[in-house]
Amino acid sequence: MIWKTIKVNFHRLGSPPTFYRLAQVLSPWLWGGFVLCAAIGLYQALYVVPPDYQQSDSFRILYIHVPSAWQAMAGYVVMAILAVIALVWRIRTVEIMAMAGAPIGAAFTFICLATGSLWGRPMWGTWWAWDARLTSMLVLLFIYLGIMGLYAAFEDRRKGARVACILILVGVVNIPIIHFSVEWWTTLHQGATIRLFSGESTMHESMMPPLVWMTIAVKLMFGAALLDRARNDLLDQDRRKGWVQARLGEAA
Amino acid sequence: MSPMLETRQASFARSGESVFAPVDLTLAAGEALIVLGPNGCGKTTLLRMLAGILRPWEGEVVRHCQPAFLGHLPAFKGDLSCRENLAFQRRFHGGEGLDENRALARVGLAGLGLRPARTLSAGQKRRLGLAGLLVAPRSLWLLDEPYASLDDAGCELVDQLLTEHLAGGGAVALSAHQRKPMIEIDLARLELTPPGGAA
Amino acid sequence: MIVRSMSALIARDLRLAVRHGGESLMPLIFLFSVIILIPLGVGPGPNLLAAIAPGMIWVAALLASLLALENLFRPDLEDGTLEQWWIGFCPAGALVVARLFSHWLITAVPVIVFAPLAAQMLYLPAEALGVLVLSLLLGTPILSLVGGLAAALTLGTNRGSILLSILVFPLVVPVLIFATGAVSAAADDLSARAHLGMLGALLILAITLVPLATSAALRLNIE
Numbered sequence: 001m002i003w004k005t006i007k008v009n010f011h012r013l014g015s016p017p018t019f020y021r022l023a024q025v026l027s028p029w030l031w032g033g034f035v036l037c038a039a040i041g042l043y044q045a046l047y048v049v050p051p052d053y054q055q056s057d058s059f060r061i062l063y064i065h066v067p068s069a070w071q072a073m074a075g076y077v078v079m080a081i082l083a084v085i086a087l088v089w090r091i092r093t094v095e096i097m098a099m100a101g102a103p104i105g106a107a108f109t110f111i112c113l114a115t116g117s118l119w120g121r122p123m124w125g126t127w128w129a130w131d132a133r134l135t136s137m138l139v140l141l142f143i144y145l146g147i148m149g150l151y152a153a154f155e156d157r158r159k160g161a162r163v164a165c166i167l168i169l170v171g172v173v174n175i176p177i178i179h180f181s182v183e184w185w186t187t188l189h190q191g192a193t194i195r196l197f198s199g200e201s202t203m204h205e206s207m208m209p210p211l212v213w214m215t216i217a218v219k220l221m222f223g224a225a226l227l228d229r230a231r232n233d234l235l236d237q238d239r240r241k242g243w244v245q246a247r248l249g250e251a252a
Numbered sequence: 253m254s255p256m257l258e259t260r261q262a263s264f265a266r267s268g269e270s271v272f273a274p275v276d277l278t279l280a281a282g283e284a285l286i287v288l289g290p291n292g293c294g295k296t297t298l299l300r301m302l303a304g305i306l307r308p309w310e311g312e313v314v315r316h317c318q319p320a321f322l323g324h325l326p327a328f329k330g331d332l333s334c335r336e337n338l339a340f341q342r343r344f345h346g347g348e349g350l351d352e353n354r355a356l357a358r359v360g361l362a363g364l365g366l367r368p369a370r371t372l373s374a375g376q377k378r379r380l381g382l383a384g385l386l387v388a389p390r391s392l393w394l395l396d397e398p399y400a401s402l403d404d405a406g407c408e409l410v411d412q413l414l415t416e417h418l419a420g421g422g423a424v425a426l427s428a429h430q431r432k433p434m435i436e437i438d439l440a441r442l443e444l445t446p447p448g449g450a451a
Numbered sequence: 452m453i454v455r456s457m458s459a460l461i462a463r464d465l466r467l468a469v470r471h472g473g474e475s476l477m478p479l480i481f482l483f484s485v486i487i488l489i490p491l492g493v494g495p496g497p498n499l500l501a502a503i504a505p506g507m508i509w510v511a512a513l514l515a516s517l518l519a520l521e522n523l524f525r526p527d528l529e530d531g532t533l534e535q536w537w538i539g540f541c542p543a544g545a546l547v548v549a550r551l552f553s554h555w556l557i558t559a560v561p562v563i564v565f566a567p568l569a570a571q572m573l574y575l576p577a578e579a580l581g582v583l584v585l586s587l588l589l590g591t592p593i594l595s596l597v598g599g600l601a602a603a604l605t606l607g608t609n610r611g612s613i614l615l616s617i618l619v620f621p622l623v624v625p626v627l628i629f630a631t632g633a634v635s636a637a638a639d640d641l642s643a644r645a646h647l648g649m650l651g652a653l654l655i656l657a658i659t660l661v662p663l664a665t666s667a668a669l670r671l672n673i674e
Contacts (some may be wrong), residue, residue, distance in 0.1 A: 090309075092268055139621045146618045153608035158267045159671060163604055166668050167618065170600065173660060174622055177653070181625035184649075185632070266674070305534045306674055321538050325531025329463070331470045336463075343459035345539050346452050 014091035016234055017243040023227040030224035034217050041213030049207055058122050063210050065115040067218040068108045069133075072140060075105035075222055079147075080172045083165035093234065095161035098168065099151050100229035104222055106144035113137055132186040136179045143171050157237060254316065255280045256392045256423045257302060261311035263447065264294070264301050270447035271297050274311055277442060279423045281391070284414065284437055287427040289444035295427035296324065296396050298444060302425060303394045320345070320390035322398060326377045327384070330370025334361060334380055337369050338387045347388030355386040359409060374401040382413060393417060395426040411435050456541035457549035464553035475557040478515035482562055485511035486569045497574045504573035505583070505634035509627055511569070512562055512587065516594040517619060519558045521612050523550070523602040524669060534673050543666035548658070551592075551599045559591040575638060582637035582647070586630040589650040596661040597622045603665045607672035625653060 045063040082098035085091065116134055117127045128134070147164050154160025238244045261274040271294035279285055287295045300306045302313060303321035328337045338352040350358065356365055359379040364372070372380060378401050385393060398410050414424055415435050426433070433439060468475045489507050490500060527533035536543045566587055567580045575583065601618040608614065633646035 139624055142617065143621045146614075146621065149614050149617055150604060150608075153605065153614055156267050156607075159607060159674065163607065163668055163671050166664055166671070167604055170622070170661075170664050173656075174625075177625050177656075178621065181628045181649075185628045300534070303538055305537045307670075318540060319538060321535070323531055323534065325529075325534075327531040327535055329467060329530065329532065331467055332463070336466070340459055340463045343462075344456050344535075346455055 014089075014093045016093060016238055016241075017247075019093040020231055020234060020243075020247070023231045027224050027227045027231070030220045030227065034220040034224060037213050037217035037220060041210045041217055044213065045210035049210060058119065061115050061119045063214045065112060065119060066211060067215045068115065069112040069137065070215060071218045071222055072105055072109040072112055072137065074219070075101055075108060076140070076144075076168075076171070076175065078222075078226075079105065079168050083168040086165050087162065087169075090162075092158065093230070095158065095165065096233050096237070097226060097230045098165055099147075099161050100226050100233060102144050102147045102151070102164075104225050104229065106141060106148065108218070108222070109137055109141040109144055113141065130186065132179075132183040135182045135186070136175075139178050139182070140175065143175070147171075256316050257319070257425070258314045258316075259302070259308075259311065260314075262301065262308040262313050263310050264297050264306055265309040266297075270309070272444045273447045275442070275444075277440075279392070279425060279440075281421045281423055282418050282437070283423050283440060284418055284433070284435070285423075285425040285440045285442055286432065287425065287442050287444060293444045293446065295444060299323075299394045299396045299425065299427060315392070317391050318345075319392040319394050320385055320388070321394045321396075322381050322385065323396045324400075326369070326381060328369040328377070328380060331368060333366050334369055334372070334383075335365040337380065338383055341384045342387045345388035345390070347390070349387045349389040352383075352387060355383040356380075358386060359383045360405070375403055375406055378402055379406060379409070382410065385413070385417075391422045393422060393424045393426070395424065397427055397429060399428055399431045407431055452540045453542070453545050456539055457545055460546055460549045461553045464550065465556070468553070468557045475519070476561060478518050478558045479561040479565060481518055482511045482515045482565070482569060485514065486572055489573065501574040501576065501638070504570060504575040505579070505631045505638060506627075507573060508566060508569055508575070508583065509586075509590075509631045509634070512566070512591065513594060513623060513627060515562055516559065516591065516598055517616055519554065520598045520602045520615055520619075523554060523599055524606050525602075528606060528673065533669070537670065537673075543669065544662040547599065547603075547662040547665045547669070551595045551662075554599070555592055555595040559587075559595060563587045563591060575634070578640065579634050579637035582643045583634050585647060586633045586643075586650060589647060589654050590626050590630040593626050593650075593654050593657045594623060596657045596665075597626075600661050600665045600668065603668040603672065606669065626650070629653065 041063065045060055049060070051057050051059075079098050079101040082094050082101065086095040086098050113134065116137075120129060121127055147167055150167055151157070151160045151164040154163065235244060255278040257277075257279040259275050259277050261276060263274040264271050272289075275298065277285065287298055289295055297306065299321070300323070301308055302315075303319050304313070304315060305321065329340075332340070334356060335352045338355060342349065342352075349355065353362075353365060356362055359382045361372075361376060361379055361383065364376070369377070369380060378398075382398075399407050402410065411434050414426075414433055415437070417424060418435070418437050486508070489503075493499060493503070524533060536546045563584060566583055570580055570583055598615075598619055601615045601622070604618060605615050629646045629649045633643040633650065636643040636646060
């Protein structure tokens, strides 16, 4: 009984016009929240937190780097959950949302790698180190790119989304294995290893609040971008359907 | 009589669009069904769904026995001889039907057993497909355009095989375009309609 | 019944491979062309070559395994034999295993047999040869399974091959790490058992999970 109600509500939410309207309402709030949290976080990160006694000001890039890294992984989890729902209940809007997550996740992965590299230059004296985390992130970037490429390679976008959802789920099993194997690999080749964080626990308390703000900001931005991308994709796919025509008529 | 195949409001969607209006049908032993409709109305899709190759997007398809499906594509390996292809079918689908040479003779391909399947003409390939139904017998046949590319004698052969199959307690669903089966058993007719009427 | 369908498929694939002749030896020839290019690229110094030999042989084997993937399911899709997989008694996942087994026999076994020769050309210490063969025996089936999955995912697209290698690369990272780790350990006179154990675990995991995903992907692609 409850199961049935949940399913019916799910399908109602999954109907494109309903989803479109919901996303349209939610997205400005998420963007607003993002701007607010990011403003507070960046202000604190750049002006309030004192310079580090070892790294001086260069450590401040952490406030972009760490939230991006977390979001790159959390984004994948979100996509995986959406992929399960999409494959089991075959709800089209969920398929579209899962696919919309890939470019955003890839972007965060790229930001994480780029900021890590910028940070590494003054800290380690090199742009790139075969550190376990960096290497795992690089592999994650390729998984994201594979999902995007697979989705784009199909003419039938619905089919492409469903096939790419299988790949997302394969990645869920594989990413922990990849991460574990890469860690194993770096411990074996110890000469080249540089630990990115010699110990997170040593982080001073005053450094924490901006990190929290930035993490929330990035999460809100992910949600907002996800909804906007899904909305656009939906509009594009349904451009010849009645509800889009009606909507466009309304706007004009 | 117990049905071999049932569908309940079964439909299939491609790119999120339904191909045809939901179908309700039952097929029992000795019954034959012909699927009709203009080009592109989803006859092939329906037969593939009945065979279990496609999963119904909505509704359900219940098969009470293993079907045999003969589609547009030959489903043969061109580099293997006719006899090797049939031997594979027999083992793969697990059946004890006619032996390969007798099946080939039955469909008018006697003496071509050692020819690679790719050297056959279009009509001969269709006949080889029919031979596949004989080496690995199944009680439910799903035939997509079985008369396509066949000459008059070939079409008569299909009719004969259908009559024998139905008399032996089998069931058939087939699609046909120009030539309809000329057999003594009544054919149930299914007209496929586009989904949702006008939409 | 299931075993009968699987063995029928394997027997037919092997027969076809014999008919097609040298096609199945392409990965082996490719392996040797890579192995020959390495000394030409990095110089013939035995110490350097011996140090990089485990990684190079494995990278070459991995690239070689990519070669034959394009034809894993595509001919069957085009001639209509693939859709018959969903009609018989036999679950499609089992047929995927059968197909990959024959594919592995045809393309990977020659590579495994001749890998010690390639290893000698790169001066890999003789003590490591046994572990190299063992790592290939455990690792190449995983490459076939993962490659088969990628081939199934890209089956419905018309630019499969480049996409296929992008999909395979992240998925085979663990195989490469543990396999080369095993060979390097053996070359340094250390025990390779931990690495080989990990490879075996990966193989078991892959055999249980990958065929399910592969058959799901195939089915979506024949729709």
